[in-house]
Amino acid sequence: xxxxxxxxxxxxxxxxxxxxxxxxxxxxxxxxxxxxxxxxxxxxxxxxxxxxxxxxxxxxxxxxxxxxxxxxxxxxxxxxxxxxxxxxxxxxxxxxxxxxxxxxxxxxxxxxxxxxxxxxxxxxxxxxxxxxxxxxxxxxxxxxxxxxxxxxxxxxxxxxxxxxxxxxxxxxxxxxxxxxxxxxxxxxxxxxxxxxxxxxxxxxxxxxxxxxxxxxxxxxxxxxxxxxxxxxxxxxxxxxxxxxxxxxxxxxxxxxxxxxxxxxxxxxxxxxxxxxxxxxxxxxxxxxxxxxxxxxxxxxxxxxxxxxxxxxxxxxxxxxxxxxxxxxxxxxxxxxxxxxxxxxxxxxxxxxxxxxxxxxxxxxxxxxxxxxxxxx
Numbered sequence: 001x002x003x004x005x006x007x008x009x010x011x012x013x014x015x016x017x018x019x020x021x022x023x024x025x026x027x028x029x030x031x032x033x034x035x036x037x038x039x040x041x042x043x044x045x046x047x048x049x050x051x052x053x054x055x056x057x058x059x060x061x062x063x064x065x066x067x068x069x070x071x072x073x074x075x076x077x078x079x080x081x082x083x084x085x086x087x088x089x090x091x092x093x094x095x096x097x098x099x100x101x102x103x104x105x106x107x108x109x110x111x112x113x114x115x116x117x118x119x120x121x122x123x124x125x126x127x128x129x130x131x132x133x134x135x136x137x138x139x140x141x142x143x144x145x146x147x148x149x150x151x152x153x154x155x156x157x158x159x160x161x162x163x164x165x166x167x168x169x170x171x172x173x174x175x176x177x178x179x180x181x182x183x184x185x186x187x188x189x190x191x192x193x194x195x196x197x198x199x200x201x202x203x204x205x206x207x208x209x210x211x212x213x214x215x216x217x218x219x220x221x222x223x224x225x226x227x228x229x230x231x232x233x234x235x236x237x238x239x240x241x242x243x244x245x246x247x248x249x250x251x252x253x254x255x256x257x258x259x260x261x262x263x264x265x266x267x268x269x270x271x272x273x274x275x276x277x278x279x280x281x282x283x284x285x286x287x288x289x290x291x292x293x294x295x296x297x298x299x300x301x302x303x304x305x306x307x308x309x310x311x312x313x314x315x316x317x318x319x320x321x322x323x324x325x326x327x328x329x330x331x332x333x334x335x336x337x338x339x340x341x342x343x344x345x346x347x348x349x350x351x352x353x354x355x356x357x358x359x360x361x362x363x364x365x366x367x368x369x370x371x372x373x374x375x376x
Contacts (some may be wrong), residue, residue, distance in 0.1 A: 001326075002034050003134055003266055004042040005363040006223070006233035010217045011046030013230050014196070018203045018211045022190065023047060024072055026214030028054040033235055033278075033350040035359045039318070044069055045215055052212055056081045056088070070214075072117065075127065084108035086114055091150055093119040095129040099325035100140055100147060107146030111171050115150035116141060117168070120177055122170040124157040134177055140247045151190035152178065156206070159197035160223035167198065197222040200229045216297045220335055220346045225334075235333070236350055237326030238357070244270040245311070245318050254299025254308050260285060268297075271322050274305040279324065283307075284341035289322050293329025302349040325349075 007049065015023040025043035025149045026347055027036040029253030040051055050070035053059050056078075059071045073092040076099045079086045083106050085092055094100055094116045107114045118137055129137050131371040133153070154174045158164040174193055191208040196216035198206040204343055217232040221227040248268050254260040262268075267292065275281045284302045288295040299310040321328065325335055335346040 001237045001362055002038065003233070003237075004038060005173060005365070006219055006360055007034075007042040007217055008046030008236045010219050010232045010235070011043050011048050011213075012104075013232060013262060014211075014216050015047045017119075017230055018199050019192075020265060021203065022049045022192075024052050024192070024208035024210055024212040025217055026051050026052045026054065026074075028058060028074065029351050030058075030213070030355075032214065032218055033245060035361065037061060037067075038238075038361045039217075039235075040065075040067055040358070046217075048217075049210075052214075056084050056090070059090050060084065061076045061247065064333075066207050067102070069269075069346045083110065086110045086112050088265050091115045091117060092154065093117045095119045095121075095137070097125060097137065097140060098215050100137070100144060100301045104146030106143040111271045114145070114147045116147050116218060117151035117153050117192075118149065120152065120154050120174065122154045122173040123166060126154045126155070126169075128154065131173060131177055134366070135180060135184055135186065138181055138188070139184075142186065149187065149189050151192060151210075152181065152188040156193060156195060156198050159201060159206070159271050160194055160226060162201045162225070162309060167206070176223075196223070200226050215347055218350065221349070224336060234326070235354075238324040238353065240273050240322045240324065242269040242309075242316060242318050242320045242322060243272045244314055253300075254310075255284075255363055257301055260300035260308075260310075262310070262358050264313070264334075266313060267310050267316055269309045269316055269320075269322070270301060270306050271309060271324075272306055273324070273357070274303045274307055276354060277357050278349075279307060280338070280342050280352070281347075283338065287338065287341045288333065289324050290328040290333060291316060292323050293331060295331055295333075307313045312353055312373055 010294050026046035027040050032348035045076045052072040054074050073090045077092050080193045082102050103114045119128045120134045156167050158166045192210035194206045194211040196213045199211040215222050219232045250264045252262045281302045287298050296309045299308040335349040339346045
């Protein structure tokens with residue numbers, strides 16, 4: 001279940017925390033597994049000024065759904081996609097002369113101008129122009145008839161570790177670049193660097209003109225240390241039902257490999273979700289789900305389409321609700337719990353929920369009666 005009201009709430013809370021800065025809602029990777037076509041309008045309703053995706057194809061899906069807001073493309077468009085960038089009215093990040101040239105040529109052929117954001121590498125060391133090259137790249141952008149310099153940006157590598165000095169060093173380098181551009185007469189446009197973590201920790205120093213928030217708009221802290229800094233609401237819950245229940249005697253072994261052996265008589269429930277749905281095989285034997293308001297261990301190896309739950313000596317019925325992510329009674333399981341169990345991060349958990357799991361979109365976060373918006 002995807003709570004769209006929670007999306008709007010989280011955007012509103014984060015935007016208020018960011019002050020007067022523009023707010024970019026990151027909805028790449030199908031809104032981190034939540035469903036971009038439905039999440040994007042909710043983010044805009046919550047006050048987002050624009051959206052961001054990673055791929056031209058992701059932007060095309062949003063445009064096909066009727067979304068007209070500005071869309072920032074977080075990476076350079078690949079060769080051959082330039083005309084799509086123009087026709088979809090995207091704002092791509094650029095960090096090379098050849099991509100600037102290709103975008104300019106495509107825009108001129110279409111009688112348009114492409115707004116570009118120059119990305120500089122200040123220490124993430126993934127993509128981005130060298131700081132020594134950014135001034136010349138900015139001059140090229142200003143001199144190209146088919147492009148317009150709309151912004152300059154960077155990306156923080158360890159903003160989710162507030163005490164790590166690397167973020168301060170990246171901010172120093174970025175600020176020096178901005179001063180250099182100003183001193184050479186280059187209008188940098190919108191300056192932006194802050195992800196959710198930087199927005200939470202220090203929006204005044206790291207926020208510049210715009211923040212780009214991803215994981216936070218889904219109600220998930222970027223790191224456990226940042227949990228609770230703002231009253232964010234969880235957006236995703238993952239629920240199923242017991243598809244089969246059997247009473248097995250002590251000594252019975254469960255699932256592939258027989259790695260789970262009962263030390264007492266127990267009810268075993270089967271849940272019709274597996275690693276093909278995003279329930280990671282690594283959760284086998286080290287994770288709990290909620291049944292009847294109590295935490296119940298996953299019994300044995302998670303299989304492709306199903307996993308089993310040890311329900312103990314208390315009888316349960318086929319059809320009872322099983323909560324994998326979310327709350328039931330006084331208990332809750334989070335994406336972060338999953339991540340810690342498999343040595344990963346919550347981003348990977350939500351992104352990994354398979355498209356074959358139906359998304360049920362509701363408006364339910366602020367106490368209004370639950371209303372189903374749509375299902376996909």
